[in-house]
Amino acid sequence: MKIIGTGSALPEKEVSNDMLAGFLDTSDEWISTRTGIHTRRLLSSDNLGDLAITAAKAAIESAGVNVNDIDYIICSNVANNYVTPSLSTIIQGGLGDECSSPCMDLNGACAGFLYAIDIAEAFLATDRAKNILIVCAEEPTKFCDWHERETSVLFGDGAGAVVVTGGDNLLARRVTAKSLKDVIYYKRPLENTPYDRSSQDQKTLVMKGHDVFRMAVRSSMNDINTLLEEQHVNPDDVKYYLLHQANMRIIDSIREHLNQPVEKFPTNLQRYGNTSSASIPILIDELVRGGKIQEGDLLMLSAFGAGFVTGGALMRW
Numbered sequence: 202m203k204i205i206g207t208g209s210a211l212p213e214k215e216v217s218n219d220m221l222a223g224f225l226d227t228s229d230e231w232i233s234t235r236t237g238i239h240t241r242r243l244l245s246s247d248n249l250g251d252l253a254i255t256a257a258k259a260a261i262e263s264a265g266v267n268v269n270d271i272d273y274i275i276c277s278n279v280a281n282n283y284v285t286p287s288l289s290t291i292i293q294g295g296l297g298d299e300c301s302s303p304c305m306d307l308n309g310a311c312a313g314f315l316y317a318i319d320i321a322e323a324f325l326a327t328d329r330a331k332n333i334l335i336v337c338a339e340e341p342t343k344f345c346d347w348h349e350r351e352t353s354v355l356f357g358d359g360a361g362a363v364v365v366t367g368g369d370n371l372l373a374r375r376v377t378a379k380s381l382k383d384v385i386y387y388k389r390p391l392e393n394t395p396y397d398r399s400s401q402d403q404k405t406l407v408m409k410g411h412d413v414f415r416m417a418v419r420s421s422m423n424d425i426n427t428l429l430e431e432q433h434v435n436p437d438d439v440k441y442y443l444l445h446q447a448n449m450r451i452i453d454s455i456r457e458h459l460n461q462p463v464e465k466f467p468t469n470l471q472r473y474g475n476t477s478s479a480s481i482p483i484l485i486d487e488l489v490r491g492g493k494i495q496e497g498d499l500l501m502l503s504a505f506g507a508g509f510v511t512g513g514a515l516m517r518w
């Protein structure tokens with residue numbers, strides 16, 4: 202498998218830490234020192250479907266393929282306005298009538314991009330598809346209680362996309378899951394029925410920050426070390442470690458464990474916050490468009506999220 206095109210799209214509305222401190226008991230100092238985040242983008246008059254379509258079109262254009270060459274769309278999304286139809290079918294509609302590929306959504310939480318890569322690789326390897334569009338589109342800011350400072354300051358909305366095709370650039374990948382319902386969860390209400398009134402049990406995002414932090418560092422280290430060992434790759438030979446953009450302190454901790462220089466860990470969480478599964482493809486798109494990733498570069502991707510799920514990939518650009 203190889204990535205042949207990238208794209209991304211962010212909401213227009215930029216919200217700084219100071220703006221949050223205007224209505225929450227928080228401060229720029231607390232948010233930036235504890236997380237590294239300075240601003241984030243939030244959906245306001247725009248919507249997630251349009252963002253996903255913009256990112257998808259940019260990825261297809263940069264791949265140099267036609268819309269009718271896309272023969273599968275995989276969308277990574279935790280939740281959005283539409284429970285059904287799937288966001289991937291909404292993206293397909295936005296690409297125009299020439300696109301008639303099958304569509305699927307997957308919920309791999311913040312590791313969704315790595316889960317999508319894993320599935321796409323299997324489809325390509327079994328000739329189920331030739332060009333697959335992966336779009337990660339997320340609006341986690343809409344899961345939060347905006348009266349509550351613990352979670353709302355952490356997230357941002359966004360979409361990142363790639364087009365993948367056959368090739369041997371994906372050297373190894375790894376996905377894991379361990380059912381842990383209580384460390385991070387968000388319940389959406391369904392309709393009550395005469396027989397089940399439990400839908401009143403509505404909750405905004407709940408997170409045990411310390412637990413997630415600890416598990417994030419441990420699981421990412423495990424995925425990265427496993428992939429490096431499996432492929433007999435020295436950590437020094439990796440050009441960039443592209444990690445889920447959740448918290449600068451998590452990234453720093455992983456970097457210190459790996460004993461690698463800061464330049465190898467590009468970040469954008471300062472500007473976008475945690476955009477869930479969109480964070481790595483947005484980062485890749487920015488690096489590619491900025492000329493930072495070159496052909497032949499060795500890249501390590503690693504993400505973790507609610508579930509608890511993790512994913513990693515070692516790829517040659």
Ligand code: UT7
Binds near residue numbers: 227475477
């Ligand atoms: O994609 C996965 C998503 N989740 C994550 O990646 C989260 C991982 N965890 C983290 O990033 C960190 O645990 C947090 C950033 C969520 C919290 O940082 P922390 O250093 O673990 O802070 P803490 O939870 O220990 O809180 C320290 C203090 C508490 O006050 P007291 O009890 O010491 O008086 C909190 O109430 O900071 C308080 N606090 C805040 N203060 C100002 C919590 N949130 C805020 C806030 N502004 N936004």
